[in-house]
Amino acid sequence: MQITVIINHRQVTLDVQPNDFLVDTLRQQGLYSVRRGCDTSCCGLCTIWLNGKPTLSCATLSFRAHGKHITTIEGLRHEAEGFAHFMAAEGAEQCGYCSPGFILTVLAMKRELVNPTEADIIHYLTGNMCRCTGYQGQLRAIKKYLGVTAV
Amino acid sequence: MFTLLNVAQPDTLEAAYNILKEKRSNAVLGGCAYLRLGSQTIHTGVDLSKLGLRYSKDYGSYIEIGAMTSLRDVETNAALNNYADGLLPKAVANIIGVQFRNVVTVGASVFMRYGFSDFLTALLALDTEVELIKGGRMTLAAFLDTPRSKDILTKIIINKTKGHAAYQALRNSASDYPLLTVAASQLDGEWKIAVGARPIRARLAVQAAAQLRDGDNDRTAEVMEQAVQTAVGELSFGDNRRASAAYRQAVAQTLIKRAIAEVVACK
Numbered sequence: 001m002q003i004t005v006i007i008n009h010r011q012v013t014l015d016v017q018p019n020d021f022l023v024d025t026l027r028q029q030g031l032y033s034v035r036r037g038c039d040t041s042c043c044g045l046c047t048i049w050l051n052g053k054p055t056l057s058c059a060t061l062s063f064r065a066h067g068k069h070i071t072t073i074e075g076l077r078h079e080a081e082g083f084a085h086f087m088a089a090e091g092a093e094q095c096g097y098c099s100p101g102f103i104l105t106v107l108a109m110k111r112e113l114v115n116p117t118e119a120d121i122i123h124y125l126t127g128n129m130c131r132c133t134g135y136q137g138q139l140r141a142i143k144k145y146l147g148v149t150a151v
Numbered sequence: 152m153f154t155l156l157n158v159a160q161p162d163t164l165e166a167a168y169n170i171l172k173e174k175r176s177n178a179v180l181g182g183c184a185y186l187r188l189g190s191q192t193i194h195t196g197v198d199l200s201k202l203g204l205r206y207s208k209d210y211g212s213y214i215e216i217g218a219m220t221s222l223r224d225v226e227t228n229a230a231l232n233n234y235a236d237g238l239l240p241k242a243v244a245n246i247i248g249v250q251f252r253n254v255v256t257v258g259a260s261v262f263m264r265y266g267f268s269d270f271l272t273a274l275l276a277l278d279t280e281v282e283l284i285k286g287g288r289m290t291l292a293a294f295l296d297t298p299r300s301k302d303i304l305t306k307i308i309i310n311k312t313k314g315h316a317a318y319q320a321l322r323n324s325a326s327d328y329p330l331l332t333v334a335a336s337q338l339d340g341e342w343k344i345a346v347g348a349r350p351i352r353a354r355l356a357v358q359a360a361a362q363l364r365d366g367d368n369d370r371t372a373e374v375m376e377q378a379v380q381t382a383v384g385e386l387s388f389g390d391n392r393r394a395s396a397a398y399r400q401a402v403a404q405t406l407i408k409r410a411i412a413e414v415v416a417c418k
Contacts, residue, residue, distance in 0.1 A: 001158065018158040018196065021187070041184045042326060047250045053223070054250040059184040063158055064200060105250065126326045127248010 003066040007031070008075030014062070022048065022057035022065060026072060033073040033100035037129075044128035047101035048072050054108040073100040079107055086145040092137030098130045106142055116148060153187055155180075157195040164202060164305060168284045171197050172301050179303055181259020182221070184251060197303075204258070204305060207231065214309045218258025222246060222270065225257065234309070235277060235336060236417060238316040242273035242334065247326045262304040264295055264352045267328040271295075272347030273318055275355055276334035278310040295352060314338035317413035319406040320348075323393060330394040331402050335410035340364070344382055344411070346403060350391045356382035356407075363411065371415060379407045 004013045007029065016025055023046045026034045034057055037045030046058040049071035073080050080103050087093045087103075102125070109116065109124045116124070121142055130138065142148070158180075161167040171177050176194040180186070204217035209230035216225065222243045225231055231239045246252055246269055260270045261281060271291075279291040285302045286294075316336035320329040332347040342360040347353030359382035366374030388399040 018155040019153075040188060041251055041254075042247050044248055044250055050253075053253045055253045056184070056250045059182065059187060059251070059254045061155075061158075061180070061183055064198070101250075105248075108249075123244070124249055126245070127250050 001063055003063055005065050005067070006069045008071060016062040018061070018063060020062040022046075022050075022060045022062050022070070025062040025065075026057060026070070031072045031074055035097060035100065037098070037101075042127070042129070043098075043101075044105065045098055045101045047104045047128070049104060049108060052108075052111075054105050071104075073104055076104070076107060080104075083107065083141075083145050086141040087138065090137045090141040090144070092133060092141045094132035098128060098132075102128045102130065102138070106145070110146060116146065118143065118148060121146075121148065153189050154192040155196045156193065158198055159195050160198045160201050162201055164284055164303065167197050167199060167202065168303055170195060171303060179258075179262075181218075181262070182255035184255050185259070185263070185265070199258070199303070212311055214311065216257050216307050216309070218256060218262075218304050218306055220257045221253050222255050222257065222260065223249060223252035225270070226252060234311060235314065235316040235338070238273050238277065238318055238334060238336070239270070239309075241318045242269045242320075242332075245269065245320065245322070245325070245329075257307060258304045261291070261294075261307060262299075262302075264299070266351045266353075267348050268353065269318075269320060269329060269332050269347070272320075272332040272345045272353040273316075273334045274307065274309070275345035275347075275353050276316055276336040276343045278312055278338060280308040280310070282306050282308065292355060295354075312338040314340075315414045315417035317410045317417075319410045319413075321402055321406060328393065331399050331406060333403065333406040333410045335407065335414050337363075337414050344378070344407060346382065346386050346407065349386065349388045349399060349403075350393070351387075351389060354386055356385055358382075358385050359407075375408060375411050375415070378411065379404050382407050 035045045037043035041059045048057045051068050159170045174194045178193045180196040180198045204219040206217040207228045208215045226240045281294045282288045283302045314337045318334050320332040322329050329348045334345045336343045342363040344356040359378040362378045383403050388396040390396050
């Protein structure tokens with residue numbers, strides 16, 4: 001079946017099978033920032049934005065994206081780089097495998113939450129797992145990036 | 152991984168139901184997050200995306216939620232946050248992560264009667280009805296007692312009554328499936344205590360609720376303790392890899408007591 005989607009502001013028409021999930025469809029388009037992790041819908045590595053909302057691409061059937069906007073980190077390069085500087089400054093990145101999904105969730109949170117507290121940040125990021133860092137460096141980076149002082 | 156051979160995106164509920172019943176291996180596609188973990192082969196997946204079932208509407212005396220509404224929509228919906236102390240948004244807020252809750256749907260969570268469902272436990276503590284194409288409208292409690300059949304859940308209806316509600320759950324780690332869920336409510340003077348993830352589907356502790364209703368208001372702590380013991384006695388608990396039956400029963404005593412105490416404190 002054919003779908004037309006807008007990936008990172010570019011309209012494309014794709015042939016997909018009923019069984020295809022977005023994580024595979026997007027990687028076939030060369031968007032390797034979209035990563036397969038747990039494959040049980042709980043690690044957040046494959047996070048993309050679907051119509052601006054953070055969404056698990058490993059749990060979204062590709063045909064359902066027809067007519068929608070898909071954003072991966074390749075489409076937010078400049079903004080992602082801005083946040084990445086805060087990550088680097090706090091030593092918050094180690095292997096980097098979880099970073100694209102993690103950064104996309106942070107950027108979605110920035111748009112969605114107004115004056116988030118530390119607790120709000122932790123709650124919003126519960127679905128993004130990192131097996132290297134222990135999250136403390138990331139939390140420091142996000143708080144500085146968002147200018148958060150409240151607990 | 153499940154196998155999906157064909158997809159149908161009907162324009163009417165009637166067409167969707169006709170496709171569903173055409174073949175035994177046809178199935179409705181909800182969010183698919185759980186379905187994909189199985190090994191089922193589906194001949195035709197019936198996608199309800201074009202039927203306008205993604206909505207939440209507050210009609211004053213009741214709130215209606217369409218089957219394709221995501222659990223994230225439930226979490227952020229203003230009317231649901233303002234009703235029954237935000238019981239439903241609180242119940243779904245710890246289900247994995249935001250990106251997961253943007254995928255999973257109300258309809259699949261309810262229709263599939265998942266044992267681990269936080270959402271189902273909370274709904275059961277409210278005055279909730281479901282509407283199905285074939286089965287018609289019925290209370291959620293009655294629906295949970297019916298065997299699963301070829302049908303399509305189109306919406307849930309939450310009848311608004313005055314009162315308070317509280318939610319408690321225990322997980323081995325944040326974002327994991329719960330090992331026990333409890334919701335308690337006192338709406339229009341009637342108590343409800345729902346316990347889920349036992350690990351089977353949520354159920355009401357009817358006798359315990361009656362004890363709370365009939366109990367002496369001057370002996371609140373004593374009545375509460377008796378109701379907790381009645382609740383764990385009238386419900387069954389089982390083992391799975393997250394917890395044993397004995398552990399669940401012990402945890403249930405604490406969570407039920409906390410939920411009741413929270414409701415009492417809201418008065």
